[in-house]
Amino acid sequence: MDQPAASxxxxxxxxxxxxxxxxxxxxxxxxxxxxxxxxxxxxPSLASVSFSWSSPGDPTRIVKVLxxxxxxxxxxxxxxVFPGFLGPAAAHPPRTVHVLRGAAVVVAGFLPRAQEAVVDxxxxxxxxxPLGATHNLVVEFEPAxxxxxxxxxxxxxxxxxxxxxxxxxxxxxxxPDAEERFAPAPDPDLAGSDLPAxxxxxxxxxxxxxxxxxxxxxxxxxxTPALLDPxxxxxxxxxxxxxxxxxxxxxxxxxxxxxxxxxxxxxxGVDLRFAGLVISPEPVDAAGKERVSAQAAELCAAAGFDAVxxxxxxxxxxxxxxxxxxxxxxxxxxxAVGLFAEMAGPDGTGPPIVVPPERATAMVSTGNYDxxxxxxxMERALGGAELALLSVPATEAMELPVxxxxxxxxxxxxxxxxxAGDAVAVTSNGEDVG
Amino acid sequence: MxxxxxxxxxxxxxxxxxxxxGMAPVSMPxxxxxxxxxxxxxxxxxxxxxxxxxGDDYAAGxxxxxxxxMALVLAAEPDLVVAGPAFTSGRYGLACARLVAAATAAGVPxxxxxxxxxxxxxxxxxxxxxxxxxxxxxxxxxLPALATAVAAVAEGRTLTAADGRVGAVPRITSLSDxxxxxxxxxxxxxxxxxxxxxxxxxxxxxxxxxxxxxxDDVRQVTVAFVTEGGLVPDANPGxxxxxxxxRWLRYSLEGTDTLEPGQWRSVHGGFxxxxxxxxxxxxxxxxxxxxxxxxxxxxxxxxxxxVTTGNGTSVGNARRFGIEWAADLHHSEARAAVLTAT
Amino acid sequence: xxxxxxRIVPTRGIPYPTGDPSLEGDAERAWRRRLVxxxxxxxxxxxxxxxxxxx
Numbered sequence: 001m002d003q004p005a006a007s008x009x010x011x012x013x014x015x016x017x018x019x020x021x022x023x024x025x026x027x028x029x030x031x032x033x034x035x036x037x038x039x040x041x042x043x044p045s046l047a048s049v050s051f052s053w054s055s056p057g058d059p060t061r062i063v064k065v066l067x068x069x070x071x072x073x074x075x076x077x078x079x080x081v082f083p084g085f086l087g088p089a090a091a092h093p094p095r096t097v098h099v100l101r102g103a104a105v106v107v108a109g110f111l112p113r114a115q116e117a118v119v120d121x122x123x124x125x126x127x128x129x130p131l132g133a134t135h136n137l138v139v140e141f142e143p144a145x146x147x148x149x150x151x152x153x154x155x156x157x158x159x160x161x162x163x164x165x166x167x168x169x170x171x172x173x174x175x176p177d178a179e180e181r182f183a184p185a186p187d188p189d190l191a192g193s194d195l196p197a198x199x200x201x202x203x204x205x206x207x208x209x210x211x212x213x214x215x216x217x218x219x220x221x222x223x224t225p226a227l228l229d230p231x232x233x234x235x236x237x238x239x240x241x242x243x244x245x246x247x248x249x250x251x252x253x254x255x256x257x258x259x260x261x262x263x264x265x266x267x268x269g270v271d272l273r274f275a276g277l278v279i280s281p282e283p284v285d286a287a288g289k290e291r292v293s294a295q296a297a298e299l300c301a302a303a304g305f306d307a308v309x310x311x312x313x314x315x316x317x318x319x320x321x322x323x324x325x326x327x328x329x330x331x332x333x334x335x336a337v338g339l340f341a342e343m344a345g346p347d348g349t350g351p352p353i354v355v356p357p358e359r360a361t362a363m364v365s366t367g368n369y370d371x372x373x374x375x376x377x378m379e380r381a382l383g384g385a386e387l388a389l390l391s392v393p394a395t396e397a398m399e400l401p402v403x404x405x406x407x408x409x410x411x412x413x414x415x416x417x418x419x420a421g422d423a424v425a426v427t428s429n430g431e432d433v434g
Numbered sequence: 435m436x437x438x439x440x441x442x443x444x445x446x447x448x449x450x451x452x453x454x455x456g457m458a459p460v461s462m463p464x465x466x467x468x469x470x471x472x473x474x475x476x477x478x479x480x481x482x483x484x485x486x487x488x489g490d491d492y493a494a495g496x497x498x499x500x501x502x503x504m505a506l507v508l509a510a511e512p513d514l515v516v517a518g519p520a521f522t523s524g525r526y527g528l529a530c531a532r533l534v535a536a537a538t539a540a541g542v543p544x545x546x547x548x549x550x551x552x553x554x555x556x557x558x559x560x561x562x563x564x565x566x567x568x569x570x571x572x573x574x575x576x577l578p579a580l581a582t583a584v585a586a587v588a589e590g591r592t593l594t595a596a597d598g599r600v601g602a603v604p605r606i607t608s609l610s611d612x613x614x615x616x617x618x619x620x621x622x623x624x625x626x627x628x629x630x631x632x633x634x635x636x637x638x639x640x641x642x643x644x645x646x647x648x649x650d651d652v653r654q655v656t657v658a659f660v661t662e663g664g665l666v667p668d669a670n671p672g673x674x675x676x677x678x679x680x681r682w683l684r685y686s687l688e689g690t691d692t693l694e695p696g697q698w699r700s701v702h703g704g705f706x707x708x709x710x711x712x713x714x715x716x717x718x719x720x721x722x723x724x725x726x727x728x729x730x731x732x733x734x735x736x737x738x739x740x741v742t743t744g745n746g747t748s749v750g751n752a753r754r755f756g757i758e759w760a761a762d763l764h765h766s767e768a769r770a771a772v773l774t775a776t
Numbered sequence: 777x778x779x780x781x782x783r784i785v786p787t788r789g790i791p792y793p794t795g796d797p798s799l800e801g802d803a804e805r806a807w808r809r810r811l812v813x814x815x816x817x818x819x820x821x822x823x824x825x826x827x828x829x830x831x
Contacts, residue, residue, distance in 0.1 A: 716795025
């Protein structure tokens, strides 16, 4: 890996959206031409694709949500973003990317092994998903007859990344609303500083088709833990193909906006030095987990980290990876903090964590999987007409556990749900929460 | 002035000891026994208007016992229910815990007191339980702690560890003003600053059992053999279930030196019972026990063995069986028990 | 061990906790006797936390 260098995001806010004759971005209004969008998804495994916008506050429920991508580009055609998917994985991902903030390309529909995930654009559940706050270009699809599902998945992924670039390209000539500049991690300007060196360690699920995560276009399965320049995340280095546990999903858009990296960057030079990022697979076998955890901890020690914030991907199985890594770090004298979703049952009295760490005891709660919420009826549903989970029309009022709400227990740390007490209770009295 | 109903077992209301443990639930006006001191401590804002009592065996073992107790409790129109202190008494702790869980579920604030090691503690659901000493010798310190907890619960406060709360605190989901990532950075800085206890998720507590002291001289001791291997006389006269057992049974070993195939069998549904049925002593090692008894290596084998089926047993039932076996064995001559587990 | 029982003697199989069908008659009985003796040693030993007594 190259020495990390400074990086920047040129941010263009999206305040209004629509479909139109040409794809354009003007004064915060993003318009997409249906034909341009269709072209991104031209593939023999897809019989048809349709596009709808859904905006925050709409009485719309999106079901069967798959991946979501934030429109980004470094130059016409992408110029290196989403390396490995749109063009080769270059040695140096682009250091400056344009971001259409407030928009997302969201694929919704059936794929095997995909657990049904819900996003409400209004009501009490809206604040609990990152997609509740974005203008979503929802991509619905029909697979071609006899097309293998793996091919459908690949076509959807490639198409959504291409569409994300297409949208961001429309803003290339617009003056940005904000320029965000980031020091490299590690930062040579703070090399001799007393501030503690704090890094992130991101675990990626690697369980094969429909439960896989890609780094530079390749599945991370079988890889060893590695340092990754955080700026590469901004360029779309990590793309999600993982469709399990809806509330625990780490969609591409959240990797692009890595919450832990953002939180560390915010304190860089203040009370810590943001020192870097390690990514690691999550092997399914016990021996693999142990091996990878030892490797990850050794890598962190070699990199000189004083503390590491560890995130996971998945449910109870992934807690095992978390526990091993956190304990391995502590055993090497590195302070470890982990983000965990709790599975404490509907009344909160069950044991919260399946496999907790033994010596690294600092854990952040991202909320209770089993907490139930009453959702109001909606006027429109995208992604499907029925919520298969309850066999009811998708627009109906329904009670659901938080477990079904897309990325609500965000293992990457996006969410504000917690079981840690003294915060506003999450209610479902029809008012927007928070 | 709020109305408190106090739950005590048969011993603390002065009815009797083990001999009265089968007593059905009764209600008495005002405070009784240690309730008088408790009443003084919580007055004048709160008054114990009634005391409900039940025998420990009845409360912990009879189906619907807690419902009967609750009926008496509710008849006294309480604003709050207090149970105990139960110290380390297992059946009493079980009753207190189940009562405060039931009261809370019925919408009446409740608080119990018992020692943190009391096996009944886990049955309180999300209802608050505060620590007491291990024996009634500590009543003098346990009552003031309970009184403070009563006042706090009456105010609507949620008790925490700082209030002496023990047992599981239910996890309540709420919306923070900061993302989990921001909270992780804050927690990291705390840990780097030396705070090794800060966490948003407490480590799980496993049922803590204080080990019994060792026996002085095994050669003098009566040893009980107990099992969850479902071993019963061949006809299964007690109808022991193969799974999700709701009962346990006792069968005599008097005058028996070996368990013959065909006379005994395992009804356990969780494994293949062929080996056990071919030789029942693969579940209960009676031949070895009798040999050791004859040689004087142990005093004697207890005249009965205890059995249940450990297959999908609910945690609540398993806990109750353990508490009841311990209580029973305490009253027998046995001073050691060997449990064969499948 | 995590279950919390203070004194534990591990045995050879779930369907035969005090047996070993791979052994012939007398050998199995002798093994069973040693198992029970080990259990008796355990109850005569002070422990402070879950402790395994290998047979």
